[in-house]
Amino acid sequence: MAKDYILETRDLTKQFRGFTAVDKVSISVQRGSIHALIGPNGAGKTTFFNLLTKFLPPTSGSIVYNGHDITREKPAQTARRGVIRSFQISAVFPHLTVMENVRVALQRKLGTSFHFWKSDSTLSHLNERAMELLAEVDLESFADIETVELPYGRKRALEIATTLAVDPELMLLDEPTQGMGHEDVGRVVELIRKVAKNRTVLMVEHNMSVISNLSDQITVLARGTVLAEGPYEEVSKNPLVLEAYVGSTEVEAA
Ligand SMILES: Nc1ncnc2c1ncn2[C@@H]1O[C@H](COP(=O)(O)OP(=O)(O)O)[C@@H](O)[C@H]1O
Numbered sequence: 632m633a634k635d636y637i638l639e640t641r642d643l644t645k646q647f648r649g650f651t652a653v654d655k656v657s658i659s660v661q662r663g664s665i666h667a668l669i670g671p672n673g674a675g676k677t678t679f680f681n682l683l684t685k686f687l688p689p690t691s692g693s694i695v696y697n698g699h700d701i702t703r704e705k706p707a708q709t710a711r712r713g714v715i716r717s718f719q720i721s722a723v724f725p726h727l728t729v730m731e732n733v734r735v736a737l738q739r740k741l742g743t744s745f746h747f748w749k750s751d752s753t754l755s756h757l758n759e760r761a762m763e764l765l766a767e768v769d770l771e772s773f774a775d776i777e778t779v780e781l782p783y784g785r786k787r788a789l790e791i792a793t794t795l796a797v798d799p800e801l802m803l804l805d806e807p808t809q810g811m812g813h814e815d816v817g818r819v820v821e822l823i824r825k826v827a828k829n830r831t832v833l834m835v836e837h838n839m840s841v842i843s844n845l846s847d848q849i850t851v852l853a854r855g856t857v858l859a860e861g862p863y864e865e866v867s868k869n870p871l872v873l874e875a876y877v878g879s880t881e882v883e884a885a
């Protein structure tokens with residue numbers, strides 16, 4: 632059976648004043664999968680994400696999402712299609728409560744018409760949905776605390792909840808476990824597994840045990856180009872990949 636790709640890039644390229652940060656990258660992301668993008672520092676991972684969300688315009692190449700060429704779309708159009716990057720739209724407000732942050736994200740999705748918000752039933756529905764989202768990321772008991780008081784690992788969970796609020800079809804996660812201790816990493820891994828159940832996840836991640844735990848498919852970038860592709864068992868044994876990581880401080884034991 633033919634594979635069902637939600638996202639395909641073709642020779643996607645980004646140059647910064649002659650320097651090629653992303654160099655003819657073609658990847659295919661299967662619908663419903665967790666696809667990881669790895670590679671040493673400076674490989675072009677974040678730039679690639681910025682191209683997908685339209686934060687940056689590509690120099691050349693194309694992006695096809697659900698069969699539509701979205702290469703020249705505006706960021707908002709692409710976001711409306713369901714391509715959502717966590718931490719891009721989900722900057723959390725430190726002095727709102729955890730619950731209020733999720734409500735703000737929900738309001739952002741629904742629009743800002745004043746009259747629309749006068750309805751009590753809309754507001755109570757919003758509260759209900761916010762609590763559901765907090766339950767999904769295991770933050771119910773933190774609902775009423777000020778966000779600035781949240782432990783670091785829990786903040787990531789909140790950011791994921793605010794991303795889920797806009798109902799992403801393709802969720803882009805840039806280093807979801809960055810800077811976390813062992814216990815928080817485990818919790819975020821379980822969280823990603825859970826939220827990936829009815830959507831597609833494309834994530835940049837450095838922690839190899841997280842990668843091996845979660846990813847169905849891995850694309851390895853180095854110096855802007857695709858170095859290798861495949862499941863963890865293959866990619867982790869690929870001599871080219873091991874070589875690319877030599878001298879990098881990012882290698883972590885599986
Ligand atoms: N706005 C920019 N202007 C110039 N060079 C940039 C810009 N953004 C990224 N780069 C360069 O592109 C390369 C890839 O960066 P980046 O995508 O952040 O890599 P990664 O996320 O894999 O660490 C790096 O050499 C970086 O210095």
Ligand SMILES: [Mg+2]
Nearest residue numbers: 676677678835
């Ligand atoms: Mg990066």
